[in-house]
Amino acid sequence: MSVETGQASRGSANEVARVVETLARDFGERAKTGDAVRTQHARGEGLPDPALPDVVVYPHDNDEVAGIVRLCHAARVPVIAFGVGTSLEGHVAALHGGVCVDLSEMNRVLEINADDLDCRVQAGVTREQLNAELKGTGLFFPIDPGANATLGGMASTRASGTNAVRYGTMRENVLGLTVVTADGRIVHTGGRARKSSAGYDLTRLFVGAEGTLGVITEIQLRLYGVPEAISAAVCQFPDLKAAVGAVIVAMQMGIPLARIELLDALQMEACIRYSKLDGYEAKPTLLFEFHGSEAGVKEQAEAMERIAADHAGSAFQWATQAEDRSRLWKARHNAYYAALALSPGRQAFSTDACVPISRLADCLLETRAELDREGAIATIVGHVGDGNFHVLLLFDPASKAERAKAEAIAQSVSLRAIGMGGTCTGEHGVGIHKLGALVAEHGEAVDLMRAIKRALDPLDIMNPGKTVPR
Amino acid sequence: MTATTLEALCARVRDAAATNTALRIRGGGTKDFYGGALEGEVLATTDHAGIVDYEPTELVLTARAGTPLATIESEMRAHGQMLAFEPPHFGAAATLGGAVATGLAGPRRPYAGAVRDLVLGVSIVDGTGEALSFGGRVMKNVAGFDVSRLMVGALGTLGVITEVSLKCLPLPKHEVTVAFALSADEAIRRVNEWGGQPLPLSATAYHDGQLRVRLSGAQPAVDAAVRKLGGDADPAADAFWTAVREHTHPFFAAVGERVLWRLTVRPTAPFTDLGGEQFIEWGGGLRWMVDSDRVDAGKLRTWVAAQGGHATRFRGGTCSGDVFHPLPAVLARLHARLATVFDPRGILNRGRFVPLR
Numbered sequence: 001m002s003v004e005t006g007q008a009s010r011g012s013a014n015e016v017a018r019v020v021e022t023l024a025r026d027f028g029e030r031a032k033t034g035d036a037v038r039t040q041h042a043r044g045e046g047l048p049d050p051a052l053p054d055v056v057v058y059p060h061d062n063d064e065v066a067g068i069v070r071l072c073h074a075a076r077v078p079v080i081a082f083g084v085g086t087s088l089e090g091h092v093a094a095l096h097g098g099v100c101v102d103l104s105e106m107n108r109v110l111e112i113n114a115d116d117l118d119c120r121v122q123a124g125v126t127r128e129q130l131n132a133e134l135k136g137t138g139l140f141f142p143i144d145p146g147a148n149a150t151l152g153g154m155a156s157t158r159a160s161g162t163n164a165v166r167y168g169t170m171r172e173n174v175l176g177l178t179v180v181t182a183d184g185r186i187v188h189t190g191g192r193a194r195k196s197s198a199g200y201d202l203t204r205l206f207v208g209a210e211g212t213l214g215v216i217t218e219i220q221l222r223l224y225g226v227p228e229a230i231s232a233a234v235c236q237f238p239d240l241k242a243a244v245g246a247v248i249v250a251m252q253m254g255i256p257l258a259r260i261e262l263l264d265a266l267q268m269e270a271c272i273r274y275s276k277l278d279g280y281e282a283k284p285t286l287l288f289e290f291h292g293s294e295a296g297v298k299e300q301a302e303a304m305e306r307i308a309a310d311h312a313g314s315a316f317q318w319a320t321q322a323e324d325r326s327r328l329w330k331a332r333h334n335a336y337y338a339a340l341a342l343s344p345g346r347q348a349f350s351t352d353a354c355v356p357i358s359r360l361a362d363c364l365l366e367t368r369a370e371l372d373r374e375g376a377i378a379t380i381v382g383h384v385g386d387g388n389f390h391v392l393l394l395f396d397p398a399s400k401a402e403r404a405k406a407e408a409i410a411q412s413v414s415l416r417a418i419g420m421g422g423t424c425t426g427e428h429g430v431g432i433h434k435l436g437a438l439v440a441e442h443g444e445a446v447d448l449m450r451a452i453k454r455a456l457d458p459l460d461i462m463n464p465g466k467t468v469p470r
Numbered sequence: 471m472t473a474t475t476l477e478a479l480c481a482r483v484r485d486a487a488a489t490n491t492a493l494r495i496r497g498g499g500t501k502d503f504y505g506g507a508l509e510g511e512v513l514a515t516t517d518h519a520g521i522v523d524y525e526p527t528e529l530v531l532t533a534r535a536g537t538p539l540a541t542i543e544s545e546m547r548a549h550g551q552m553l554a555f556e557p558p559h560f561g562a563a564a565t566l567g568g569a570v571a572t573g574l575a576g577p578r579r580p581y582a583g584a585v586r587d588l589v590l591g592v593s594i595v596d597g598t599g600e601a602l603s604f605g606g607r608v609m610k611n612v613a614g615f616d617v618s619r620l621m622v623g624a625l626g627t628l629g630v631i632t633e634v635s636l637k638c639l640p641l642p643k644h645e646v647t648v649a650f651a652l653s654a655d656e657a658i659r660r661v662n663e664w665g666g667q668p669l670p671l672s673a674t675a676y677h678d679g680q681l682r683v684r685l686s687g688a689q690p691a692v693d694a695a696v697r698k699l700g701g702d703a704d705p706a707a708d709a710f711w712t713a714v715r716e717h718t719h720p721f722f723a724a725v726g727e728r729v730l731w732r733l734t735v736r737p738t739a740p741f742t743d744l745g746g747e748q749f750i751e752w753g754g755g756l757r758w759m760v761d762s763d764r765v766d767a768g769k770l771r772t773w774v775a776a777q778g779g780h781a782t783r784f785r786g787g788t789c790s791g792d793v794f795h796p797l798p799a800v801l802a803r804l805h806a807r808l809a810t811v812f813d814p815r816g817i818l819n820r821g822r823f824v825p826l827r
Contacts, residue, residue: 115662115738138666158612169610171619172587176778185800192778193734194580194755197623198795199805199823201586204619208612225666252527254640256687293668296691303688354608358528386609426610434613441613445602448811449615455807468614 010096010461011076019075019099020055023068030058030105041100045147046088047349047407047433048397053080053100060105062178062186062217069215070184072099078464081211083124083150087157088350089431091210095465101215103152109133110218117223118175118192123152123216130221139223142167142258145427146333152216157429158208162259162332165251165385166291167224169427174207178218182457192220205452210429211463213456227291230258231301232325233316235308236283240264240368243284244361246311247384251357253307255300259289260385261332264368267339267379267392274338275331279317286313286384287332289325332381339379339392346377346394351410352434353417354388354426363420367391367413376409388426415440435469475518475534476601479630482513483817484599492820495626497536498563501572503785505625505822506793515567518632523607526551530590530607532635535567542566546638554582554639558715567631573623576715577673577684580752585622588637592618594629597813607635620808626819628812642672642686647710648701650681654741657681658754662738665753669695675714676750677721684711714751721749721758729761729786731770735777743773755779761786771795794823 011019023031032038033055042050054077059065072079078098085092094100106122109130113119114137121130128148130141145154145161153159155177160169167173176190190203197203206213237243240262247260262284263271269282288304290297305316319325331338340348355363364380371378371391382389391413395406414424414437424437439446449468453460486493492510502508519536526549533542539559546552556576557569570592573585591605605611605618621631652660657676661683664671670687682704685692696703704710713719722730737754746765749758759765767783774781780795797805809816 113736113738114666115659116736117662117666118736158616160610164610168583168587171616172583181800181804187798187800187804189801191780192736193780194584194737194752198780198782199797199801200624200628200808201619201622202801202804204586204616205808208616213615225668228668248527251529252640254642291668293691293694295694296668296670296688299688299690354610356525356528356530356607357609358525383610388608388610421606422608423606423611423613425613426608427612429612430614438613441606442604444600445604445617446614448596448602449617451811452615452617452808455811456804 009076010078015075016054016077016097019071019077022071023055023057023099026067027057032056041082041085041102042093044085044087044090044092047090048347049090049093049432051093051095052097053094054097056082056100056102058102058105062180065101065180065215065217066184066186068099068101069180069182072461073183073459076459076461078461079215080463081152081156081215083153084126084148086147086149087153087431088428089433091157091429091431091463091466093432095432098461103150103217106217112137113192114139116192118220119223120218120220121151122218124150126150127154134223138226140226141221142224143170143173151219151221155207155216155219156209156211158427160383160386160427162261162329162383164383165260166256166258171204171207173222174203174219175222176220177203177206177216179206179214179216181214182459182462190220208429210431210467212453212467213462215462229294229297230289230291230325231297232287232289232319232328233301233304234280234285234287234319234328235316236281236285236314238283238312240284240364241361242311242313243286244364244384246286246308246313248357249307249310250304251385253303255303256292257288257300257304257385258291259287260383261287262380262382262384262389263287263332263335264380266342267335267381270338270342270379271331271335274341275327275334277331287328335379335381336392339394342379343377343394345396347397348392348394349406349410350428351391351393351413352388352425352428353413353422354386355417355420355422357387359420359422360384360387360389363416363422364389366416370409370412374405374409376406378409386426387422411437430467432466439469476632479513479515479518479595479632480599480601483595483597483630486511486817487598487815490815490817492817495571495630495819497565497568498538498561500559500561500564501568501574504572507821509820510817513630515565515630515632521545522633526638528607529638530635531638532607532633533566534633535565535631537566538562539564539566539569547641550641551638552641553588553636555579555585555588556715557585558717560716566634570622570634571624571626571631577675577711577751580755581672582639586619589618589622589634590637591635592621592631593633594621594631596629597815597818601632602629605635609637625823627809627823628818630818644689644692645672645684645686645707646692646696647682647684647704647707648696648699649704650683650701651679652681653679654748654750658738658741658750661753664699665737669698671753673711674751674753682707682710719749721747725760725786727786730784731759731761731765732782732784733757733759733770733774733779735774735779739777744770767792
């Protein structure tokens, strides 16, 4: 590999080859160089821009990860941490080749401290696996980005999802981390205490750093009691503005909604068809879920129903049985596939703008108008309690022009959100696709982020080319 | 006016950097006692004050660092909202900048969020005199490194905080405090058992055989919780929680010249391991302890570390190096590298935080 101007020089092809050899010797079958496995590790979800690593290695513990990173550090070879590859912004593409550290075999739940409401897991444990292991303890881990992602990946991308209004995001729910730093040292940040940093809040710095400052290998997480009562409801509105208006009032009144999800008319139409939802119209729709005690849930639901009625919302359609609820949320989580089914053969990717909630209705309406004007096939879903929404943009992978148009619209949505005092990314992260928007959003503050990157990873080997523009 | 005050702060820091002059950042000065020894010329933030933007429908308030906490809280209260981390003031002059720089939070913290959870964006002047902004006014933002949270609790060593955007929460519609006579270990056991249940807990405090539990929310939910928990309603609860937060409660008032330790631990850490004079908050996660002949700082820190936490010499004693829990060497190196990024000459609040250099 060539030396890039102004950058730390990277290991030569020979050095890369030696690293691959050493890993093959030390890890045997757990170091793979076949095309199929490298291709599988060349991309996440979202836009298909694969870049293959030179080798994929499957460590089992912190020391093995540290050993791999030390080896790469000495040879100046990139290290890309990989969970199950569900990130959306090109986070795992091996832009400069190097070693993909697949953490999926570090999948042990190390401790469940039911009394303290916390647990410690290895980075490769998935969200569904953790919740399965928590069965019987009366506890659960609420962060739900839709995909069955690994907790290491969720921490690295600061994931959130449909439960964020009530339970927060990974930022609020990671108590501590074990991280392998760029020079291959193992550090522990935070701890089991609620207020858990003796110095700077390094936990918050590594959460969301997308593997560019170190490899997260273990995570201490906060857990919650399974609610005594859960109910879900669907309410339909004449237009987007009315639906968002109802959400704003609910947030102001402090109704502790567990989830509030918006689907626009076209997305609702897609979901009705794809998930065979009966009895609904293709109109802007809010899905609610309430968690709490019997009394609490009843009170929240009644208050919400009154607010919705004030905003011309339909009567609530209730899903109190667990199977009805899971059908409803499955339909929501399948929104992406439902949207794809609108135009078979096309692919889709998602925008991720987040705006102050008072600007949400404007932002949605202007975006919808732009989509219609451009003749784009696109639906909108939103975690509206946070002001975060996704436009699912469909494009024909065979048509460069169509993909370029979709990307231009995505960029315009990002800039619109930034112009309204918001962000280009509320939960998916920067990866490679939002590097440009990051500069538009942060201006000179990006220089400081770059300096942080240089200070913690002077050789630029940790997931190079992501998160902070060069 | 305020553009001027910001420019003045930048210019002052720039000059100080050029002459390698230590600056000691000061808002209301109510938390001067906290942290290591103060060094350098005072850099006052009090002129850089005022609420910049408050949109109650938005649940977001942006204010300059020198704004008194009291001003912010009364403005929020007028709109039925609150600073949910219940920052301790420790004096009428307390400012927003100081609350964020110290990262200290009151009784509601484990249930409504820490300072860092409610900070959405921060503007700073870094150690070279450059004004920078991070984060913003939205509830979720994953664009780049989470620098705004890094400022929380950094005691001004990474930059002079100049402006903060905070998430506001609605004031609870109904609030009741119930009291129970219990042993310390039994109180810790119960509050943690309750913590895993769908109860609207918003504060706990244990001292001298009495556990108090505050419940906040919609009336039906609070009433149902009171029926479930039992206990005796405390009619003077508001004054009690204020005294806990402001350290005017008799436990704190009696500390006098002695050292007050602040221990953060896993919530179920047993009381009896340490015993002594303690005041327990945050469902067991925060333990205030008065120094006595029985307390050996080294042993205390070993015990606290084994409980997943750390110990801070909060008040009293000398301001020598052992105020904060010592960091392992690898972490200390990361701290030093980060500090150099923000403040290359180490002029901001030199000596106040962990021994950085």
